[in-house]
Amino acid sequence: MSRLLIYQSLWASEQRLPDTPERSYEERFDEVKAAGFDGMSVDLGALPLDKAWEVVPQYARTGLRGLVTAFPRSIEDIRPAIHFAKEIDSPFVVVVGSVTPVTIAGMIPVVRQWLAIAEAEGMKLHFETHRHCITNDLYIALQLMDAIPEMEFSADLSHYAVDRELYLPLSSQLRGQFDRVLERSASFQGRVASGQQIQLPLHFPQTAKWLELFKGWWRDGFRYWRARNPDSEDCVFLCELGPREYAITDAEGRELSDRWEEAQQLREIALQCWTEAG
Template identity: 60%
Template sequence: MALLTYQSLWATELRRPGTPEAPLAERFDRVKAAGYDGMCIDLGALSLEEARATVPEYRRTGLGGLLTAFPGSVEDLRPALRLGREIGSPYVIVVGQVMPITVAGMIPVIRDWLRVSAEEGMPIQFETHRNCITNDLFATLQLLDAVPEMRLSADLSHYVVDRELTFPIPPEAMGWMSRVLARSDSFQGRVATRSQVQVPIAFPQFRRWVDLFEGWWEEGFRGFRARTDADCIFLCELGPPEYAMTDANGDELSDRWEEALKLRRIANAAWERAAP
């Protein structure tokens, strides 16, 4: 059992006007050289064909694979699951773009995606994410009750913003987050406040939020270690602008590459503290 730390290909983008992005191979090499265990590709940032171009890079570098899918229908998930198998992804993270208004309408959609997952022999985890079927924390909690086999990939930054959680977090809201963490089989590294989904973690005014997320990750790791002997994936996913905060010139306020390395150190320390 180990904590495996992954970087996101999307997070290696600069998205700076007039500055070309580094070639795909160079970005994979940099992640490998930095000591990450794997790379996650995101079908919200890449087309399926563009994502297929990464397959040789996984084979060349030996990085572990991980894939995030944004299926717009039940059957849209199937090709993503097959691509996940090609890159060696142990599961596929689902940010479902079918979004019924009611929980009663969501339940059959979740069950259909789980059916497709079983048919393809590729496990799935539903990411706690805005603008998707798990957009709202309260609806997600009801889905967890209704679909016991539903597993999550916890990116709690979305729910801090979704509920505009005040600091200190009210005990009731801490309980909601604990319910999410108890059903999560992977974790994503980003720190939010009630007003901003991604803040520079080295700025002193955000220290209390960093500590909060570190505590949540430790709680999630402790639960994970108690129920399985499998390896756990922690995905550093600090997105480019407009996720990253910028100044009046559009320049980022912090160095996301260095911040991701710091998040990796924080996660590793929390993993060790969570040991039985």
Template identity: 50%
Template sequence: MTQSLDIYTSLWAMQPHDPSGVKLPFEAVVEMVADAGYQGMALDFGATSVEDVKRIEPMMARAGLRPFLVDFPKTIEGLRPTLKLAKDFGAPFVVVIGQVMPVSVEGMIPVIRAWIDMSEQEGMPILFETHRDCITNDLFSTLCLLDAVPEMRMCADLSHYVTGREMACPLRPRDAEHMSRILARSDSFQGRVASRSQIQLQLDFPQNQKWVEMFKGWWQEGFAGWRSRNPEGNCVFLCELGPPDYAMTGPDGREMSNRWDEALQIKAWVQHIWRNLGP
């Protein structure tokens, strides 16, 4: 029985890939990502057309990169084509950032169950991402959903809840407990460092180090939980450092840090965390 960590980056994060603002052609993106030692790349329908996804996937396959798809379905049935495409691609799962957003938890429950049922029908696992402006927008309602739908599995991008809930650092005990509940139900993880006021911080600025350490602790907790639940398999971690307006810019409009270098830094951090958890 073996457990391994697969680290992906995001096509969205590669357009552009650094402070220059230059968008690389898909061929160059694939070569750059493969040469850096990533195992795959997330293809995000919020930022990329279906036609472009179908165009880049064969390039990725030739380079040995595996895709997973990120969908923003606006209707219940709108998820089905993505599940079918992901199955054709051999993706490990589809990440759902659902745009069907009832106001009440009672209204959300049948939506979540319908997508889970569809996932089982199509034979493609789904994970619900912790994300703003979607059905999991609010931490508290998401915790209620986890209680109501035991089979609901998550993709943990905790940056959204840190900013959305204006969490303090160090964490209040209540917030720490809530985030641990999310991590305990998460089967993949995403890498970005946020604060209570900014969704994406520069990793080497001294004032941001307390937030960096907080997120490293969560990644360690998430990996440890995943390993305890899965005697074998591949744990997927996505380095997802978004372009502006996620990335902060100066008065000249240029980014204040190099996201490609920062993603490689996160990649190194999580590899170290994984190794330290043991063989």
């Protein structure tokens, strides 16, 4: 039977407190393991590849599963990220493609070349729905999926909520467009946004309506995923509540929420959505 595997992000475990050293990799991996997460994701945009190799022993030590998010700045730049992903037994590489042609016609050969390298290397690619990259906005994603039927997405719809400056309730047109992205999504990421802010504290009462929107998206995405995939495969959900400047802060730079507590809350929400989608 298919399972939903919940990952925490190493980047999201950063505190970024002034004059306070970050906790060791050992401490952060142990915390994630003790909380019941299935894996830890390495974000190569936040941790350069030469430093990322230092975390490899933590996977064998803790038994946590691996996952990689890559930010390739050239066509060949995807290859070393794939090699690192194999080292930590990542089931796929999430791509935030930092080669950004202006036109769809220019984007298509870039995506196809990355896919060709990944196929030759024996690795799947999931292109994240992420701003400031080749999948910068909802309309680009819709055009790319039409042009490249084999292209799969990692759905972090917080980026497209901000991109479209969403207001609730969504129009039927927007609901249909987001639905198309979810139908093509092979993995999912956990963050709640509004039309104006990329990462909302979950406990604020004004977040409730946005949390309900994202719960619905996750349920729908899981339902589409389960319809497409055999029972022997596992689905991945990555909790990715980023440190500041993603996290909202007060005038003194203190975060307004406990991201670690919220990551655990998101884990439970995702598991509930998975159950409801079944």
